[in-house]
Amino acid sequence: xKILSSEITPYKTYLNRRKFIxxxxxxxxxxxxxxxxxxxxxxxxxxxxxxxxxNDKLNSYEEITTYNNxxxxxxxxxxxxxxxxxxxPRPWTIKIDGLVKxxxxxxLEKILSNVTIEDRxxxxxxxxxxxxxxPWQGFQLSELIKMAEPLSSAKYVQFVTVFRPEEMPxxxxxxxxxPYREGxxxxxxxxxxxxxxxxxYGHEMPNQNGAPIRLVVPWKYGFKSIKSIVEIRFLDTQxxxxxxxxxxxxxxxxxxxxxxxxxxxxxxxxxxxxxxxKRRETLMFNGYEKEVAHLYKDLDLTKFY
Amino acid sequence: xxxxxxxxxxxxxxxxxxxxPSLLWAYQFVTGNLGxxxxxxxxxxxxxxxxxxxxxxxxxxxxxxxxxLKSIVVLRRMIGLFAFYYVCLHFSTYIVLDHFLDMQFIIQxxxxxxxxxxxxxxxxxxxxxxxTSTNNMIKRLGFKLWKKIHYLIYPVAILASMxxxxxxxxxxxxxxxxxxIIILLLLHRIFKRLTRPQLAQ
Numbered sequence: 001x002k003i004l005s006s007e008i009t010p011y012k013t014y015l016n017r018r019k020f021i022x023x024x025x026x027x028x029x030x031x032x033x034x035x036x037x038x039x040x041x042x043x044x045x046x047x048x049x050x051x052x053x054x055n056d057k058l059n060s061y062e063e064i065t066t067y068n069n070x071x072x073x074x075x076x077x078x079x080x081x082x083x084x085x086x087x088x089p090r091p092w093t094i095k096i097d098g099l100v101k102x103x104x105x106x107x108l109e110k111i112l113s114n115v116t117i118e119d120r121x122x123x124x125x126x127x128x129x130x131x132x133x134x135p136w137q138g139f140q141l142s143e144l145i146k147m148a149e150p151l152s153s154a155k156y157v158q159f160v161t162v163f164r165p166e167e168m169p170x171x172x173x174x175x176x177x178x179p180y181r182e183g184x185x186x187x188x189x190x191x192x193x194x195x196x197x198x199x200x201y202g203h204e205m206p207n208q209n210g211a212p213i214r215l216v217v218p219w220k221y222g223f224k225s226i227k228s229i230v231e232i233r234f235l236d237t238q239x240x241x242x243x244x245x246x247x248x249x250x251x252x253x254x255x256x257x258x259x260x261x262x263x264x265x266x267x268x269x270x271x272x273x274x275x276x277x278k279r280r281e282t283l284m285f286n287g288y289e290k291e292v293a294h295l296y297k298d299l300d301l302t303k304f305y
Numbered sequence: 306x307x308x309x310x311x312x313x314x315x316x317x318x319x320x321x322x323x324x325x326p327s328l329l330w331a332y333q334f335v336t337g338n339l340g341x342x343x344x345x346x347x348x349x350x351x352x353x354x355x356x357x358x359x360x361x362x363x364x365x366x367x368x369x370x371x372x373x374l375k376s377i378v379v380l381r382r383m384i385g386l387f388a389f390y391y392v393c394l395h396f397s398t399y400i401v402l403d404h405f406l407d408m409q410f411i412i413q414x415x416x417x418x419x420x421x422x423x424x425x426x427x428x429x430x431x432x433x434x435x436x437t438s439t440n441n442m443i444k445r446l447g448f449k450l451w452k453k454i455h456y457l458i459y460p461v462a463i464l465a466s467m468x469x470x471x472x473x474x475x476x477x478x479x480x481x482x483x484x485x486i487i488i489l490l491l492l493h494r495i496f497k498r499l500t501r502p503q504l505a506q
Contacts, residue, residue, distance in 0.1 A: 067341040075476040077342070128474075130342060175476040246475070265472070267414055274341055278405055 048135040051121035059132040061201050063274050068208045072168040080208035087167045089211035098233035099154040115139035122218035125257045125286045129266040132274050138197035142190045154234035157189045162230045182226035183239035193291050219285040219292045221255045252305040257286035261305045309376040323387045344402045351395035356465050358388035363490045389435040420471035427464035430457045462487045
């Protein structure tokens with residue numbers, strides 16, 4: 001699945017265009033800072049192929065950015081792509097609170113200057129039984145957690161999406177209880193597979209994919225990978241999460257990809273990989289069993305789905 | 306203007322108008338212009354079209370109660386058969402394209418997932434309706450029995466709208482609107498029933 005270079009705005013051009021549009025010194029500086037974080041990327045998809053399993057192929061930039069579940073911009077798959085044009089992902093801050101040494105608000109640029117951005121090519125499996133392979137750029141969540149200095153009593157991490165109904169038309173309707181919230185157990189959050197992604201295909205994160213920063217937890221159903229995060233809270237009890245609150249009989253807190261635990265709406269035994277005609281078997285923990293199965297060895301996955 | 310003749314005359318145009326979306330989607334599917342997840346898109350479009358046509362047949366009956374529009378009822382059979390046509394395409398997309406004739410899986414799916422159960426029963430109930438749609442069948446069965454069989458359209462409509470309602474994850478506005486229309490149309494029929502004996506007295 002080669003991406004024509006004409007299909008993608010080269011990252012440098014993209015930044016220059018932003019600079020040109022905004023024209024302010026501040027945004028010019030900002031662009032320089034973030035471009036250094038992405039300096040080793042270009043729009044060539046072949047650089048990501050070395051991370052792929054032999055059964056996987058990258059999904060195209062177009063597929064990844066036009067078929068999204070991001071109800072803040074509307075409930076239809078094409079809505080995020082169509083309705084996210086007015087969203088302003090910069091400047092951006094993330095509030096850290098709860099059981100931490102010192103509650104504080106980080107500027108995104110400050111976070112980015114303290115971490116190394118790397119490539120992570122992951123399968124993404126939606127609870128609706130479709131999947132994609134996406135080349136993300138990001139850094140391990142554990143790096144931010146270290147910066148946040150949680151207390152030893154912190155057992156869970158909660159994430160909150162931004163609430164800006166004037167920029168996110170889907171939030172003007174009470175389809176779900178805004179703002180969107182998600183959570184992880186501390187050991188899940190610290191797992192090396194768990195990342196905060198700030199880009200894909202070497203581009204800054206597109207608005208419809210959760211700009212400017214989103215979670216990616218590849219062994220869980222996609223709805224766990226919360227987008228456009230503005231707050232991270234450390235807790236000693238399991239936090240409420242949006243979909244579990246809305247329909248607890250359908251969506252659990254753990255939401256691990258599991259072909260053996262059925263969902264009342266979709267069979268989870270198979271999935272359609274976007275771009276493929278025939279369904280394929282869904283893998284336990286989305287194929288990341290080796291990396292994460294140990295986290296759940298004492299947990300009944302049929303009860304804690 | 307609303308004469309039987311004029312309604313009959315409009316049939317060929319209506320036929321093409323209602324048939325056209327299926328041809329367009331088939332063409333878009335084959336040429337790869339049905340978006341990123343074409344099988345899902347095809348299935349959704351066909352199903353939605355079928356539900357809308359089912360609701361239109363119910364509306365036609367109600368409209369035909371208005372004296373000047375009495376003749377509109379001549380359109381009902383064609384639209385009803387088109388509803389069946391779209392349901393068949395919707396169902397075969399699910400069987401063939403979505404699940405590749407994996408019958409074991411499909412049977413499990415129909416039993417286990419309530420929304421598929423609703424849709425499947427709705428489809429089954431449509432079969433006797435479609436197969437007794439000819440003038441000859443009305444004659445053979447007698448109008449009374451034929452009419453009784455065709456009351457099946459009520460469970461068909463309710464089940465089809467529930468099939469859609471359960472499928473939608475969060476914003477249920479559209480399925481609720483369809484359900485509301487169906488309920489109103491049914492209430493109108495019940496009301497008519499209840500008031501008729503009084504008129505006779």
